[in-house]
Amino acid sequence: MTNPPRVTPATLELLPAVDVRGGQAVRLVHGESGTETAYGDPLQAALAWQRAGAGWLHLVDLDAAFGTGDNREQIAEVVRAMDIRVELSGGIRDDETLAAALATGCTRVNLGTAALESPDWVARVIAEHGDRVAVGLDVRGTTLRGRGWTRDGGDLFETLARLNAEGCARYVVTDINKDGTLRGPNLDLLRSVCAATDRPVVASGGVSSLDDLRALAGLVPEGVEGAIVGKALYAGAFTLEEALRATEAETT
Numbered sequence: 001m002t003n004p005p006r007v008t009p010a011t012l013e014l015l016p017a018v019d020v021r022g023g024q025a026v027r028l029v030h031g032e033s034g035t036e037t038a039y040g041d042p043l044q045a046a047l048a049w050q051r052a053g054a055g056w057l058h059l060v061d062l063d064a065a066f067g068t069g070d071n072r073e074q075i076a077e078v079v080r081a082m083d084i085r086v087e088l089s090g091g092i093r094d095d096e097t098l099a100a101a102l103a104t105g106c107t108r109v110n111l112g113t114a115a116l117e118s119p120d121w122v123a124r125v126i127a128e129h130g131d132r133v134a135v136g137l138d139v140r141g142t143t144l145r146g147r148g149w150t151r152d153g154g155d156l157f158e159t160l161a162r163l164n165a166e167g168c169a170r171y172v173v174t175d176i177n178k179d180g181t182l183r184g185p186n187l188d189l190l191r192s193v194c195a196a197t198d199r200p201v202v203a204s205g206g207v208s209s210l211d212d213l214r215a216l217a218g219l220v221p222e223g224v225e226g227a228i229v230g231k232a233l234y235a236g237a238f239t240l241e242e243a244l245r246a247t248e249a250e251t252t
């Protein structure tokens with residue numbers, strides 16, 4: 001299968017994150033269940049990012065990802081309330097969960113565990129839905145993790161080669177060791193993934209400062225299209241308006 005050549009965006013896209021667990025917007029450390037800090041109503045958080053000028057929202061159903069239930073109705077309500085694009089993640093693993101996710105009207109879905117455990121299904125979904133499907137590559141070192149990041153799922157670069165060949169449109173790359181820690185993104189990991197694919201890459205996990213975002217903006221020519229930002233925004237390390245200004249200045 002051939003894909004169109006990568007189109008380099010003018011600026012780094014920013015995707016503020018709203019991760020939902022037990023009906024609340026939460027942040028985790030290393031994506032581990034039980035490390036939640038709660039930040040209130042997910043809808044209010046999403047509306048705040050939209051008002052601040054976000055072009056995208058990264059929305060995660062953590063209960064669906066961990067297999068502890070789901071927040072489906074609430075997630076659908078958040079998507080309905082957004083005028084901006086929404087990337088939806090968490091527990092999308094079969095036809096039923098995929099159909100429900102796409103039916104929310106989100107712009108695209110992010111498949112994680114399924115890409116590791118159900119490769120035939122994922123190949124079919126990629127062929128059917130093209131750009132509406134991204135694959136989340138959640139890694140420790142160069143080993144992938146699935147099931148809410150609790151199980152090993154094979155080698156990053158072998159899986160990437162398989163997904164490239166199947167026509168996967170986009171990757172969301174998370175270094176689990178960095179996620180929710182405010183320790184800065186793993187730029188080396190992102191560079192090595194960009195070198196192994198001609199598809200756009202969305203960086204996730206660890207952003208702590210405007211300098212981190214400037215560093216990610218510096219990787220736009222290599223293929224980093226966007227950055228998901230969670231904890232730094234909730235902890236008040238910078239505002240979304242400042243982040244948007246910093247990334248525009250860096251990439252224009």
Ligand SMILES: O=C(O)c1ccccc1NCC(=O)[C@H](O)[C@H](O)COP(=O)(O)O
Pocket residue numbers: 017018019027031032058060062065066089090091112136148149174178179180181182204205206207228229230231232
């Ligand atoms: O995205 C998922 O499906 C997921 C599954 C299990 C645990 C966490 C998951 N996502 C977490 C995120 O997408 C974070 O919001 C994102 O990496 C932001 O990280 P940070 O800026 O370090 O808070």
